[in-house]
Structures are given as C-alpha cells and as structure tokens.
Amino acid sequence: MLYEVWAPHAKRVTLHTDDGTHPMQPTPTRPGWWHREAPGTPDTRYGFALDDTPPLPDPRARRLPDGPDGRAAPIDPAHWKWQHPWPGRALPGAILYELHTGTFTQEGTFEAATHRLPHLAALGITHIELMPVCPFPGRHGWGYDGVAPWAVHEPYGGPDGLRRFVDAAHGHGLGVVLDVVHNHLGPSGNHLPAFGPYFTDRHQTPWGAAVNLDGPGSAEVRTYFIDSALAWLRDYRLDGLRLDAVHALADDGPRHFLADLSEAVDDLAERLGRPLFLIAESDRNDPATITPRPAGGLGLHAQWNDDFHHALHTALTGESQGYYADFAADPGQALTKTLRGGFFHDGTHSSFRGRPHGHPLDPATTPAHRLLGYAQTHDQIGNRALGDRLAARLSPGLLACAAALVLCAPFTPMLFMGEEWGARTPWQYFTDHTDPELAEAVRRGRRREFAAHGWPAEDVPDPQSPATRLRSCLDWDESHRTPHAELLAWYRQLIALRHTEPALTTPDWTDTAPTATPDRCVTFHRGPLLIAANLARTPAELPVPPTTRVLAAWRPLPPPDERGLLHLPPESAAILRTGG
Known part of the structure; x- marks a missing residue:
C-alpha cells in the first residue's frame, strides 16, 4: 500500500511498520510530501520518523487503535x-x-447509543448532532481536546463503531451531524507541529497559537x-458538520478558509447527489457567516444563535450575571427582538464585551432555518460551575414553556440530550488527562475560574474524578417517572405539530409579530398559529378570535x-389556531 505524509522541513522521513523501517522518497509533483510503497493490512501499525525523531502517528491517520x-x-x-x-x-x-457519546449511556459507546435510537425516532428527531469523536488522551472527555482530526476515538468504538452507529441511525430515518474542531487541537498528544507549519504565532486564540x-x-x-471535513461527510455518510467556534479561525488571506470549505462541501454534495450542510458556532453575530458566497458571504448553511438562548434563559430564570446582563435588563423585549430579527446584539452595546x-x-433575505434555536446546549450547561440543567431550578410548567x-x-430547533424529559442529571465538565501535570x-x-465568581473551591466538581463523568450520564429510568413522562409526552406532541x-x-x-407583556406572557405568530407562553405565576388573558382552536396545551384551557x-x-x- 502507499504511505504518504507532508513534512516540508524534514531532510529525511522513515516509515516504521511492524515488519521494519522503510526510507521514504520525496514526491516530485508535491513539494514537501514524501511517499513509500510498503506492505500493510488493517492490523498493521505504522508511524513516521522525521530525521532523528522517534516514529510519530500519521497526521492523516484514520485509526489510532492505541490512542493519540x-x-x-x-x-x-x-x-x-x-x-x-x-x-x-x-x-x-x-x-x-x-x-455526547460518552454520557448518553452509562457504557459511553456508539454501540450502547445505538440501542437508544428508537427513542429518538419516536420523539420525532430528524438529525443527531454528535459532539466531537476525534481521539483524545484518556477514555472520557468532552471531545474538544481532540488531536487527530481524521480519526475516531477508540474507546467509543473506533471508525467501524461510528459507521455502525450512522448506519443504524439511517435505518431509523435519522440523519447524523458531527461536531468538528478546526480552531485548535488539544494540549496533549498533538504531534502536528513536528510535521510542519500547522500553527502560527501571527494570531492567538484562547488555546494559544492559531x-x-x-x-x-x-x-x-x-x-x-x-x-x-470531506472525509467525514463522504466516508461516514454524514449529513452535515457543526464547526466549533469559527470566530477563532483567524484568516487574513485573500479568501477566508470557511468560504473554501463551504464551496468544497457544496461540490461534494453535488457529486454525491445528496444534501450536505455546515452549521457554524460563531459569537460574531455577523450575517455574512450564513450569507451565500455569490452574495458575498462565507456560504455556511446555518449557525447557532446564542442570542436567542440568552434571551430565553434570562426570561425563564431571571439570571443576570456575565453575558446575560444585557438580556436581563428587559427579558421580554430581548426575547421578542430575537424572535423578530434573530440577533439581539446587532450593533448595540454589549456590556459583557465593553463595546x-x-x-x-x-429576515426577509435569511431563511429561518439558517439560525438554530435552543434552550440548552453542552456549552450553556457544562460551563456552569455545577453543570446544572434548567430542570434543576425550573418547574415542569416553565420547562414546558421553554419547549414550546x-x-x-x-x-x-435543537435539543440537548435528556432535555425532552427534563433530565435532572447534571452535565459537568470532565476530563481524563493522562499527563498528571496537565490534569x-x-x-x-x-x-480558580469559578472562585472568581464566588464559588467555594470544594463545591466545583473535580474534572478528573470518574464520579464527575458518571454524574453526567443520563438516567434513562427517569424518563418513565412523573413529572418527566408528562414532559416527554409534551415534547412529542410539539414535535409532531412541527x-x-x-x-x-x-x-x-x-x-x-412577537409580543411580551410586563407580566411575562410571550406570544408570537406562525401564519395562522398563535404560540403563547405564560412564564408568570398568575393567569394571563389573551384576546383571541371566536373561531380559535387549541392544537396543544400544557394545561387544560x-x-x-x-x-x-x-x-x-x-x-x-x-x-x-386562530385562522386558516
């Protein structure tokens, strides 16, 4: 088989396989590339030695059976x-x-997750969005410290495990989207810098060199x-990718990386004859992210809308710390603004950013599906000190309002696993770093981070403790108990209506035409439908036409x-239904 690697600064590259060492030759037509034909099977282990270094794993490795x-x-x-x-x-x-594969079940594997697919199909979900599955040191983690963007975390089930999961999801009519991280690699097990200029000090990110x-x-x-990215979509039959923190992809070149990526994905969709899409996580509130390339945008197909989340969260909880402050000043107005125009901060002053x-x-030129709306995500739960979900502090009625x-x-719409029954298991930040100093x-x-916000150090869960990950696993028995079963039925009813x-x-x-009353009743229209959510502890009065018909209600009306x-x-x- 042919082994290839890009190592532009190396004077010599040696392929190490189970049956010995094999000097590699420069590839004449590809500057900086090296190649070598050598025997290989799926059981072969191989690595590349650069000059006098020990052998390192292939940067484009599809499988790392022994870890990064x-x-x-x-x-x-x-x-x-x-x-x-x-x-x-x-x-x-x-x-x-x-x-999240590692906490969707106690087992934390693709195989175990497959057994829960009938639940998602019955719920009415159309796409599963898998959090990152690229390899990282240790067994358990969120996945955002992955260090091998072509491979699949072996403890989850490796490449074949992912394929079996995707195939089973397709059998239930479910598409699969994968969260990928292009903006950084984890701090441990990252061997890319040894091979070439994969990183630069010209730009800095929250994780270091860009x-x-x-x-x-x-x-x-x-x-x-x-x-x-194309390999994930093509070889694993994925429907789309969620791109982590694209605002950290620093690119001052003549054409932004994201425009090149979206064009490549659109071309692949045309060749494969099936739809493919890219969803950005971006905090820039820049419509150019989801504007088509011919219109001067980057051409991504959708983006997470944290402004809608923040407005909804403050309206439900009354929290006002940190980035919630501007939304909490008038939660009803903030929520209606996002329902009307997508972004709350659209050139307005952000006190959190100080600018x-x-x-x-x-909205007239941006299709509604290009923004994702949600009440909970891994970020908005897991980045809290205790990883507490909305269900930890809201009544079933308010959770029902959030769902509507x-x-x-x-x-x-996007749900976070377990949200559909109001799961009360936390989702905490957990790691399994094998480097004691890093741990x-x-x-x-x-x-230290949460102490600055008044949390005693002993109250912040230890990320390295196995108990932290175990606490974060879903309790599936919970979904059959009151009031969780009633909330699950409500989600199913709403999804069926959608x-x-x-x-x-x-x-x-x-x-x-969204409105919010001072006593916390939020309404908006979708054609002939009126959606009403009363967040107050007192009844609300809604003027309605005499022909109004109730399609769904959390409590009898x-x-x-x-x-x-x-x-x-x-x-x-x-x-x-007020008309039509």
Missing part, C-alpha cells in the same frame, strides 16, 4: 458495506438532538482540514370568556 500517542493503523473506507440506503436529509424542517490558515505553508494546512457588537440580520418557544420558533493544571484552573403544520417550518419569518379572552394558566403554554 500510539502508531496509526490503515483502514479502507471502501471495505464497509452499508446496510441502509441513504438519500440524505436536508436542514430545512430539521429538529436536531445534541448527543491554526495556520494564512501564513507560509498554509495552503497545505487548509487542504488538511478541508479534506478531513458595540454584531450586525443586523434581515424552542420548537415553535422560526429557527431550526492538575486543569483542576486548579477550573476552581412535522404536520407547514406554518411552523416556513422559511419566511417576517410576520412573527377553559374556552374564551364572553369578552373573547382566553385565560392561560400560570407557567403554561399553548399552540392555537
């Missing part, structure tokens, strides 16, 4: 025999479900990450009174 510091093993994507044909499933009309997207040697680095932030987004606002909003640094850093009522998935969201007012019980929500 071990040698690579070759795989042939063509050997896999898919059981279920898959035409793809596009983003418009989707309902995403963010899932990925080299615009300096000398950057053409190969850009290709490295683009080819990795104006964001740009206006035009997310699932009936104009945006593509201790992470432990101290986590406690699938059957065209007004809830129309790309046109210019006529939502009395008929409108003689004045034409519908009395919405405290902490409850309803979806009403």
Whole structure:
C-alpha cells in the first residue's frame, strides 16, 4: 500500500511498520510530501520518523487503535458495506438532538447509543448532532481536546463503531451531524507541529497559537482540514458538520478558509447527489457567516444563535450575571427582538464585551432555518460551575414553556440530550488527562475560574474524578417517572405539530409579530398559529378570535370568556389556531 505524509522541513522521513523501517522518497509533483510503497493490512501499525525523531502517528491517520500517542493503523473506507440506503436529509424542517457519546449511556459507546435510537425516532428527531469523536488522551472527555482530526476515538468504538452507529441511525430515518474542531487541537498528544507549519504565532486564540490558515505553508494546512471535513461527510455518510467556534479561525488571506470549505462541501454534495450542510458556532453575530458566497458571504448553511438562548434563559430564570446582563435588563423585549430579527446584539452595546457588537440580520433575505434555536446546549450547561440543567431550578410548567418557544420558533430547533424529559442529571465538565501535570493544571484552573465568581473551591466538581463523568450520564429510568413522562409526552406532541403544520417550518419569518407583556406572557405568530407562553405565576388573558382552536396545551384551557379572552394558566403554554 502507499504511505504518504507532508513534512516540508524534514531532510529525511522513515516509515516504521511492524515488519521494519522503510526510507521514504520525496514526491516530485508535491513539494514537501514524501511517499513509500510498503506492505500493510488493517492490523498493521505504522508511524513516521522525521530525521532523528522517534516514529510519530500519521497526521492523516484514520485509526489510532492505541490512542493519540500510539502508531496509526490503515483502514479502507471502501471495505464497509452499508446496510441502509441513504438519500440524505436536508436542514430545512430539521429538529436536531445534541448527543455526547460518552454520557448518553452509562457504557459511553456508539454501540450502547445505538440501542437508544428508537427513542429518538419516536420523539420525532430528524438529525443527531454528535459532539466531537476525534481521539483524545484518556477514555472520557468532552471531545474538544481532540488531536487527530481524521480519526475516531477508540474507546467509543473506533471508525467501524461510528459507521455502525450512522448506519443504524439511517435505518431509523435519522440523519447524523458531527461536531468538528478546526480552531485548535488539544494540549496533549498533538504531534502536528513536528510535521510542519500547522500553527502560527501571527494570531492567538484562547488555546494559544492559531491554526495556520494564512501564513507560509498554509495552503497545505487548509487542504488538511478541508479534506478531513470531506472525509467525514463522504466516508461516514454524514449529513452535515457543526464547526466549533469559527470566530477563532483567524484568516487574513485573500479568501477566508470557511468560504473554501463551504464551496468544497457544496461540490461534494453535488457529486454525491445528496444534501450536505455546515452549521457554524460563531459569537460574531455577523450575517455574512450564513450569507451565500455569490452574495458575498462565507456560504455556511446555518449557525447557532446564542442570542436567542440568552434571551430565553434570562426570561425563564431571571439570571443576570456575565453575558446575560444585557438580556436581563428587559427579558421580554430581548426575547421578542430575537424572535423578530434573530440577533439581539446587532450593533448595540454589549456590556459583557465593553463595546458595540454584531450586525443586523434581515429576515426577509435569511431563511429561518439558517439560525438554530435552543434552550440548552453542552456549552450553556457544562460551563456552569455545577453543570446544572434548567430542570434543576425550573418547574415542569416553565420547562414546558421553554419547549414550546424552542420548537415553535422560526429557527431550526435543537435539543440537548435528556432535555425532552427534563433530565435532572447534571452535565459537568470532565476530563481524563493522562499527563498528571496537565490534569492538575486543569483542576486548579477550573476552581480558580469559578472562585472568581464566588464559588467555594470544594463545591466545583473535580474534572478528573470518574464520579464527575458518571454524574453526567443520563438516567434513562427517569424518563418513565412523573413529572418527566408528562414532559416527554409534551415534547412529542410539539414535535409532531412541527412535522404536520407547514406554518411552523416556513422559511419566511417576517410576520412573527412577537409580543411580551410586563407580566411575562410571550406570544408570537406562525401564519395562522398563535404560540403563547405564560412564564408568570398568575393567569394571563389573551384576546383571541371566536373561531380559535387549541392544537396543544400544557394545561387544560377553559374556552374564551364572553369578552373573547382566553385565560392561560400560570407557567403554561399553548399552540392555537386562530385562522386558516
């Protein structure tokens, strides 16, 4: 088989395999590349020695059976025999479900997660969004410290385990989206700098030196990450990728990396004959991120909308610390602004940042599905000191209101695993670093961070403790108990409405006409439908036409009174048909 590697600064490269060492030759047509034909099977272990270094794993390794510091093993994507044909499933009309393989079940594997797919199909989910699955040191972690962007974490099940999971999901009609991290690699097990200029000090990120997207040697680095993205979509039959923190992809070159990536993905979709999409995580509130390339944008197909989350969170909880401060000044107004125009910060002053932030987004030219709306995510839960979910402090009624606002909003809805039954298991920050010094640094850093906000160090969970990960695993028995079972039934009812009522998935969201009363009743329209969520502890009165029909209600609704007012019980929500 052919072994290849890009190592532009090496004077010699030696291939190490189970049967010996093999000097590699420069590739005449590809500057900086080396190649060698040598025997190889799926059981072969191999690595590359650069000049006089010990052998290192292949930067493009598809499998690292012994972890990020071990040698690579070759795989042939063509050997896999898919059981279920898959035409793809596009983003418009989707309902995403963010899932962490390591805590979705106690076992923490693709195989164990497969047994829960019937639950997601019955719920009405269309796409699973897997949190990162690239290898990282140790067994358990969030996955954002991955160091091998082409491979699959072996403790989860490795490449074949992921393929079996995706194939099984397709058998249930579920698409699969993968969260990928292009903006940095983890602090342990990252061997890319030894091979070439993958990173640059010209830009800095929260994780240190930036990925080299615009300096000398950057053409190969850009290709490295683009080819990795295409390999996930092509070889694992994924429907899309979620791109972590794209605002940290520093690129001052003539064309932004994201534009090149989106063009490559669009071209691949055309070749494969099935829809593919990219979802950005971005804190810039810049419409250019999701504006098509011909119109001057980066061409990504959607982005997470944290502004909607922050507005909803403050309206539900009353929290006002940190980045919630501007939203908490008038939660009702903040929530209606995001329902009307997507972004809350659209050039307004951000007290958290100490400056104006964001740009206006035009709903008339931006289809609603290009923004994702959610009440909870791994970030918004896990980056709290105790990893507490909304269910830890909200009543079932307020959780039902959150569900109605997310699932009936104009945006593509996304749930975080367990949210559908109001899971009370926390989702905490956990690691399994094998380097004792790094483990201790992470432990101290986590406690120091929250001590600055008034949390006693002893109250902050130890990321390295196995108990922290175990506490974060879903308790599936919980979903059968009161009040969780009732909330699960409510989610199923709302999702069924979203699938059957065209007004809830129309790309046109210019006529939502959201309102919020001083006593915390939020309403908005989707065509002939009126969505109402009463967040207060007192009943709310809604003027409605006499022909109004209740499609769904968290609590039983009395008929409108003689004045034409519908009395919405405290902490409850309803979806009403007022016309059409």
